[in-house]
Structure formats: C-alpha cells, structure tokens
Amino acid sequence: MGLTGLEIFKHLPKTNCKKCGFPTCLAFAMALANGKTSLDNCPDVSDVAKEALSSAAAPPIRLVKVGSGDNVLEMGDETEIFRHDKRFNHPTVVAIAVNDNEDIDAKIDAINGLAFDRVGQHYEVDMVALVNASGDAATFKAAAEKAAAKTQKNFTLVTADVAAMEGALQVLAGRKPVIYAADKDNYEKMTELAKANGCPLAVKGENLDDLAELVDKIVALGYRELVLDPGSRDTSKVLADMTQIRRLAVRKKFRSFGYPTMVFTSKDDPQEEMLQAITYIAKYTGLVVLNTTKKELLLPLLSWRANVYTDPQKPVAVEPGVYEIGEVNENSPVYCTTNFSLTYFLVEGEVDATRIPSYIISVDTGGISVLTAYADNKFTAEKIAAAIKDLGMEEKVKHKQIVIPGAVAVLKGKLEDESGWEVIVGPRESAGIQKFAKERFA
Amino acid sequence: MAVELFKEKYRSQVREVVLGATKEEGGTRSHTLKVGGESALPFLHFEGKIPNRPLVAMEIWDIVPEEWPAGLKSFFEDVYNDPGAWAKKCVEEYGADLIAVRFKSADPDIKDASAEECIATLKKVLEAVGVPLIIYGCGKAEKDNTIIGPLAEAAEGENLLLGVAEQDNFKSVASAAMAYKHCLIAQSPIDINIAKQLNILIAEMSTPLLDRIVIDPTVASLGYGIEYSYSIMERARFGALQGDRMLAMPTIANVGHEVWSKKESFISEEEQPGWGCQEERSIGWEAATAGALLQAGMDILVMRNPKAVGLVKKLIDDMMQDNS
Numbered sequence: 183m184g185l186t187g188l189e190i191f192k193h194l195p196k197t198n199c200k201k202c203g204f205p206t207c208l209a210f211a212m213a214l215a216n217g218k219t220s221l222d223n224c225p226d227v228s229d230v231a232k233e234a235l236s237s238a239a240a241p242p243i244r245l246v247k248v249g250s251g252d253n254v255l256e257m258g259d260e261t262e263i264f265r266h267d268k269r270f271n272h273p274t275v276v277a278i279a280v281n282d283n284e285d286i287d288a289k290i291d292a293i294n295g296l297a298f299d300r301v302g303q304h305y306e307v308d309m310v311a312l313v314n315a316s317g318d319a320a321t322f323k324a325a326a327e328k329a330a331a332k333t334q335k336n337f338t339l340v341t342a343d344v345a346a347m348e349g350a351l352q353v354l355a356g357r358k359p360v361i362y363a364a365d366k367d368n369y370e371k372m373t374e375l376a377k378a379n380g381c382p383l384a385v386k387g388e389n390l391d392d393l394a395e396l397v398d399k400i401v402a403l404g405y406r407e408l409v410l411d412p413g414s415r416d417t418s419k420v421l422a423d424m425t426q427i428r429r430l431a432v433r434k435k436f437r438s439f440g441y442p443t444m445v446f447t448s449k450d451d452p453q454e455e456m457l458q459a460i461t462y463i464a465k466y467t468g469l470v471v472l473n474t475t476k477k478e479l480l481l482p483l484l485s486w487r488a489n490v491y492t493d494p495q496k497p498v499a500v501e502p503g504v505y506e507i508g509e510v511n512e513n514s515p516v517y518c519t520t521n522f523s524l525t526y527f528l529v530e531g532e533v534d535a536t537r538i539p540s541y542i543i544s545v546d547t548g549g550i551s552v553l554t555a556y557a558d559n560k561f562t563a564e565k566i567a568a569a570i571k572d573l574g575m576e577e578k579v580k581h582k583q584i585v586i587p588g589a590v591a592v593l594k595g596k597l598e599d600e601s602g603w604e605v606i607v608g609p610r611e612s613a614g615i616q617k618f619a620k621e622r623f624a
Numbered sequence: 625m626a627v628e629l630f631k632e633k634y635r636s637q638v639r640e641v642v643l644g645a646t647k648e649e650g651g652t653r654s655h656t657l658k659v660g661g662e663s664a665l666p667f668l669h670f671e672g673k674i675p676n677r678p679l680v681a682m683e684i685w686d687i688v689p690e691e692w693p694a695g696l697k698s699f700f701e702d703v704y705n706d707p708g709a710w711a712k713k714c715v716e717e718y719g720a721d722l723i724a725v726r727f728k729s730a731d732p733d734i735k736d737a738s739a740e741e742c743i744a745t746l747k748k749v750l751e752a753v754g755v756p757l758i759i760y761g762c763g764k765a766e767k768d769n770t771i772i773g774p775l776a777e778a779a780e781g782e783n784l785l786l787g788v789a790e791q792d793n794f795k796s797v798a799s800a801a802m803a804y805k806h807c808l809i810a811q812s813p814i815d816i817n818i819a820k821q822l823n824i825l826i827a828e829m830s831t832p833l834l835d836r837i838v839i840d841p842t843v844a845s846l847g848y849g850i851e852y853s854y855s856i857m858e859r860a861r862f863g864a865l866q867g868d869r870m871l872a873m874p875t876i877a878n879v880g881h882e883v884w885s886k887k888e889s890f891i892s893e894e895e896q897p898g899w900g901c902q903e904e905r906s907i908g909w910e911a912a913t914a915g916a917l918l919q920a921g922m923d924i925l926v927m928r929n930p931k932a933v934g935l936v937k938k939l940i941d942d943m944m945q946d947n948s
C-alpha cells in the first residue's frame with residue numbers, strides 16, 4: 183500500500199531547493215506517490231526520513247516464500263480486508279500433517295494423490311507438514327528422509343526441539359521448508375537455524391500479545407521471513423485472531439503482525455476439520471494444516487480456496503469462438519454456451535466425456551454465465567445465430583442442428599427463426615450432457 | 625506487550641426478525657425463533673453482539689422428490705408420502721430449527737395442485753411440528769401468486785416466513801404478509817441495489833413490514849459462482865452495519881436447492897474415481913457451501929442432507945463461542 187503525497191511530504195526537508203528537478207518539495211512528494219520519481223533524487227533527505235519512508239512504503243504484509251527451484255509457494259503480500267475491494271493475492275497454502283511415527287509411505291502416497299482437475303483448473307494439496315510426534319530426533323530425521331524421497335511437495339517441519347529440527351534440516355534445508363516453530367523458549371536457536379538455512383520461520387505465540395512480543399524479539403535478531411501462528415485452535419477464536427492480525431497489519435500498519443499467518447485444524451472428525459479450514463480460508467489464513475487425506479473432503483476445500491482467490495473485478499473468460507472436442511467431422515454435434523470460463527469448462531468437460539467428437543461454440547457474453555448473460559441480453563437468439571454464421575458452422579457440419587443450454591429453452595423458437603437451424607434444448611445442468619448425448623447422438 | 629485490538633465501531637445493526645407465533649401470540653407454534661440483530665461482522669463477538677445463532681431449516685416437499693439423488697432420498701424414504709411425518713422426522717431426528725415446505729405440487733407441469741390442496745398439506749405440517757415454518761411456492765410466479773395468499777390466510781397469525789417476493793412480483797406476497805401477520809422473503813438476483821429497492825417498495829406498502837423482511841440475496845453453490853454471492857453478502861452486511869437501514873435485514877439462502885443439482889454432490893465414485901466417496905463428498909459439498917456463506921453473514925440456511933445439517937449445526941455452535 184503506497185503512501186499519499188502528503189504523508190511523504192511530511193518527511194521531506196521542505197526547503198523547495200529544486201535540486202530534485204521539481205519546483206517544490208510537495209510536487210516532488212506527489213510525483214513520488216505516483217511512482218514517477220525516486221527518493222534518491224532528493225540529496226537532502228535525512229536518513230531518519232529515508233527509513234520512515236521506506237518502511238512506510240513497504241507492503242503491509244510481507245511476501246514470504248517457501249520452497250525452492252520451480253516449486254516456490256508465495257504467501258502474504260495481502261493488502262485487503264474484503265475480497266470485493268481487490269483480489270486477494272496468495273491462496274492459502276494447504277498442508278496435510280504426517281506424523282514421523284506413522285506409516286509415512288502410505289500417507290504421502292495419499293497426499294500425492296490429492297490432485298483434482300476441475301473446470302479447467304488444477305487443484306492440489308501444496309505441502310506436507312511433517313510432525314515430530316515421536317518426540318525423538320532420530321525418528322524425525324529418518325522420517326524426513328523417507329518423506330523427501332517420496333514427494334516433491336513443500337514441507338513444514340513441526341517440532342519444538344531444536345536438535346530434531348536441525349537433523350531434519352540436514353535432509354530438507356535445500357527445499358526451504360517452513361520451520362515450525364519458534365516459541366518463547368527456543369526462539370533464539372530456531373532463528374539461528376532459519377537464518378543459516380534461509381528458511382521461513384513460523385512463530386508460535388500463546389496469544390496475540392505473546393505473539394507480537396516474540397515477533398519483535400526475532401526481528402531484533404535480524405530475521406524477517408516469518409509466518410505467524412497465534413496459537414488459538416478453537417474455530418471462533420482462530421477467526422478472531424486471524425481477523426485481528428489482518429486488520430492490524432493492513433489498517434494500522436502494525437509491523438509486528440505484517441506477516442502471513444498459519445493455523446492447525448483441531449477437530450478429530452475429518453468433515454469437521456474440513457469445515458474449520460473452510461472458515462480459515464475465508465478469513466485470512468496463509469497456511470492451514472489438516473489431517474485428513476480424504477479426496478471427497480479436499481475437493482470442496484480446494485474448490486473453495488479457488489473461489490475465494492479469484493479476481494472479483496473481472497470474470498475469468500475463455501476466448502469466444504468454436505472449439506473442437508476430439509476428431510470432429512461433418513456429422514459432429516454442435517453445442518453452444520457462453521464464454522464464462524467456469525461455464526465453458528463445465529460444458530467442455532462433459533462433452534469430452536461423451537467421447538463423441540463435438541463442436542462447442544463459445545458465444546461472447548463478456549465472460550458471464552448462461553442465465554446472467556440471458557438476463558443481461560448478452561446471450562440472445564441474435565447473438566447465437568450470428569456466431570453460427572460468423573464461425574462458418576454451415577461449412578463445418580451438414581446437419582444444421584445446435585444444442586442450447588436447458589436454462590434458456592425459451593430461446594428455441596427465436597433462434598430457429600434467426601438461424602434456420604434446428605434447435606435442440608439440452609439438459610439444464612452440464613452434468614446431464616453425457617446421458618443426453620448418449621440418447622441423442624450415439 | 626499488550627496488542628491494542630482493532631474494533632470497528634459500527635453505526636447500526638441488523639434488524640431482528642421473529643419467526644413463528646405461540647398460542648399467546650395468536651399462532652400454534654411451540655416456540656418462536658429470532659434471527660438477525662447482529663452488530664458486528666459474522667461471529668466477531670469481540671466487537672459487537674451476535675445475539676442470535678444462525679438457523680438451519682430443512683426443506684421438505686409436498687410430493688415425492690423424484691429428482692433428488694438416491695443417497696439423499698434414502699433418509700426420508702419412510703416419510704415421503706406424508707409431509708407431516710417428514711417434517712417431524714427432520715425436527716426430531718435431525719434437529720432442524722425450522723421447516724421449509726416447498727409446494728412443488730402446485731407446479732402446473734407437475735400436479736397443478738390447487739390452493740386448497742396446498743392448505744391441507746400446510747395444516748398437516750403445522751400440526752406435526754411446533755417449529756416455525758417457511759413456505760415456498762412451486763417457483764412459477766404466476767401460479768405462486770394464486771397459492772401464497774390463501775396459504776397465508778389459512779395460517780393467519782402463525783407468523784410464517786413467506787417466499788418469495790421479487791422486484792417485479794412482490795405485491796401478492798407482501799400483501800399476504802401484511803394482512804395475515806407473516807414475515808416474508810425478499811429475493812434479489814445478487815444485486816445490492818435491487819435488494820434495497822425491493823425493500824423500499826415493500827416498505828411503501830407497509831412500513832411495519834420492514835421488521836419482517838428476510839433478504840434472499842440469491843446464492844450459488846460452492847464451485848459454481850459462490851464467490852459472487854459471498855462478496856455481495858459481505859458488502860450488504862457491511863453496508864447494514866454502517867447504517868444502511870434498507871439492507872439491514874437478516875438473510876436466507878437456499879443451499880440445498882443449489883448444491884444438489886451439482887455434479888460434485890451426486891456423481892458416483894465409480895463414474896468419477898478421483899473425487900472420492902460420493903456420500904461423504906455430497907455431505908461435504910453442502911456443508912462447505914453453508915460454512916462459506918456463514919462467514920459472509922448468512923442467518924438462515926435451507927438445507928437437505930441431515931448429516932450436512934448436523935455438521936453445520938456443530939460449526940454454528942463453535943462459531944457462537946465468545947472470542948473477545
């Protein structure tokens with residue numbers, strides 16, 4: 183979040199000496215606020231002012247990176263309280279806990295399998311949180327070796343025991359895992375480890391006050407790659423703490439909380455922990471650790487994450503036009519839909535699954551869904567008829583039949599008049615397309 | 625070091641709406657329920673009051689819901705032919721706070737049931753359970769205009785929640801609410817201005833109705849546009865707290881209706897092996913949709929799967945814990 187011109191002006195020498203090339207300090211401040219010049223151009227600005235300006239101009243929440251190589255996850259750098267104001271930047275990292283004394287191979291296999299392709303997007307679990315449940319350093323290190331060999335995913339290493347952490351880092355430091363966690367007893371050593379290995383360091387407080395104090399101590403030791411865990415585990419309290427951290431960082435520029443956050447779910451029942459995580463993803467959590475590896479629960483969770491982190495200002499659209507699904511020929515069915523990405527990919531997925539090569543016409547609705555576009559006069563008989571013509575469908579197929587979404591069955595008559603094509607009203611939901619195609623086109 | 629908490633100071637609060645009426649109040653409900661009244665964003669107990677817990681209503685139909693997937697239907701197989709027994713099962717076995725009766729039979733393309741037939745069903749449900757009721761027509765405005773009024777009249781004084789008034793069709797529902805002392809659902813297509821406008825129109829008919837409106841801002845299922853509904857709700861609720869009295873109504877969402885038509889709820893594991901167990905997935909999809917909407921400030925969730933209902937009620941218990 184940038185500073186206003188007036189806020190910058192307060193820190194300038196106010197001599198209007200023009201050395202910066204601007205007629206006044208205020209003009210210089212205004213230009214600086216708009217990113218049109220840089221602070222170095224004023225030779226007289228004091229070091230104190232420089233420090234104040236650069237820290238004030240820093241983003242309210244630090245960008246923290248986990249992982250290395252092509253497998254880097256970014257966290258933080260959020261600037262908003264409400265997603266309707268501006269897009270949330272970095273989707274909550276979803277991690278699954280693996281205890282060092284359980285069947286590691288089996289659990290990591292399950293975690294590797296938590297990947298879904300849905301509506302043209304790929305969702306997957308990002309991270310393994312390896313937990314030193316045994317309390318034994320050697321077991322932890324051995325588990326790290328086993329886990330590292332089994333997956334390319336990123337890691338959080340969970341132990342309060344510095345020696346155990348050191349051992350696991352010997353295996354995993356190159357992957358820049360999150361070190362979890364510095365607490366009031368071990369923070370000096372944990373900070374050293376994090377510094378030495380260039381890894382993000384989780385800071386675990388017992389409450390918000392305690393957390394702020396601990397963060398300040400670690401920052402005083404010269405380390406800033408931090409992730410904050412306020413220590414709460416009850417759903418309602420987590421919501422309150424996450425809200426406070428976000429608000430204080432963004433609205434008050436409270437530096438001690440200017441980092442991404444993390445939390446562990448606390449419910450034994452997998453459905454209940456999924457619902458806790460739904461809440462945490464909605465409200466500002468940077469990283470959430472769950473226990474369950476049930477696909478049927480990760481699918482809704484990762485879908486929700488994708489939903490929360492889409493851009494609220496512009497709908498995700500596909501290029502309008504005609505898409506060929508499979509090896510099409512002159513007898514292939516023709517479907518039509520809108521160019522809202524969600525709508526298009528739902529339809530594409532189902533048409534693809536019919537295994538009957540088909541055309542899909544994606545009409546330019548400005549990236550909005552079928553009924554929204556219909557209600558807004560952007561998915562009309564005229565527009566569809568024009569698309570059939572402009573896309574040269576008459577040359578591509580010889581049957582002159584087009585399938586329209588069931589939700590806009592009312593367009594049938596008009597579209598037939600406008601286009602001269604036979605209009606077949608398809609099912610209302612894309613999920614009905616396979617059955618429909620089998621009956622109609624197989 | 626004590627961190628100074630950031631507490632928003634709001635100028636206003638959401639109106640509190642009472643649903644149902646007991647014998648003393650002119651109805652026959654065993655108790656009444658209050659919704660709304662929040663003076664803080666969802667569950668931020670530290671900065672205001674969340675005086676009433678969000679409610680979970682269960683949806684029942686007056687015909688056998690053939691279109692419901694087998695897994696969902698199986699919970700109610702023994703009671704389909706008896707809306708009273710169905711409602712009772714939802715309340716007694718599954719803990720529904722309210723019952724939402726959908727008069728599907730009135731649909732001209734289904735049974736075209738008359739107002740009298742619908743009234744007979746409503747009476748059965750009123751007798752079978754003591755909780756307050758929500759009623760929905762068949763969804764076809766023209767027909768619904770001929771049944772909601774008579775239903776409201778037949779249940780005069782019960783303080784039902786009548787569905788649904790829309791911008792271009794609110795008069796019959798609003799006058800029924802006014803004449804027979806009921807509450808009403810004002811539905812707008814995820815558009816804050818329309819939501820406000822509709823409330824203004826209803827208030828022009830009768831100012832006291834302002835305290836009887838529940839807004840349905842229109843929701844989408846998880847994975848099918850829910851983020852738009854979520855953000856509209858957040859904006860509306862924030863607006864209400866900042867003093868916009870025409871948005872300061874409790875809200876209702878047709879969660880079950882949205883999620884159960886979606887593939888993620890009903891497709892079997894055989895057909896979609898990568899998505900895991902259908903039964904748990906469907907519970908998860910419905911509960912997650914509800915859980916997400918709770919974070920935007922939803923006050924009444926109309927749901928279908930008893931297991932999802934159970935989970936969401938537990939989540940609400942947790943969210944109602946003080947966090948100041």
Ligand code: B12
Pocket residue numbers: 497498517518519520522524525528529549550551552553554555556557558585586587588589608609610611612613615812813814815842843844845848849852853882
């Ligand atoms: C999200 C949403 C919006 C978003 C739009 C986001 C977007 N990019 O589309 C916003 C907030 C912008 C919006 C605005 C409006 N909306 Co709107 N909106 C919705 C909502 C909640 C979900 C829509 C959605 O995304 N669905 C998911 C997509 C994937 O569905 P879909 O495109 O229909 O595709 C499905 C099927 O149609 C089928 N299908 C699609 N293509 C094909 C093709 C074939 C061949 C087949 C067989 C099937 C098929 O498969 C898909 C999955 O099943 C719905 C209500 C609801 N719960 O559905 C209202 C709804 C669509 N909106 C509505 C209205 C009226 C509007 C507005 C006009 C309101 C206004 N302000 O005046 C405006 C439009 C103005 C504008 N320029 O945007 C009404 C439409 C009423 C009607 N029947 O005509 C609805 C139904 C709400 C309601 N109940 O009143 N809306």
Ligand code: SF4
Pocket residue numbers: 194195196197198199200201202203204205206207208210223224225226227
């Ligand atoms: S050089 Fe510095 S002091 Fe001189 S006018 Fe520019 S901003 Fe002001």
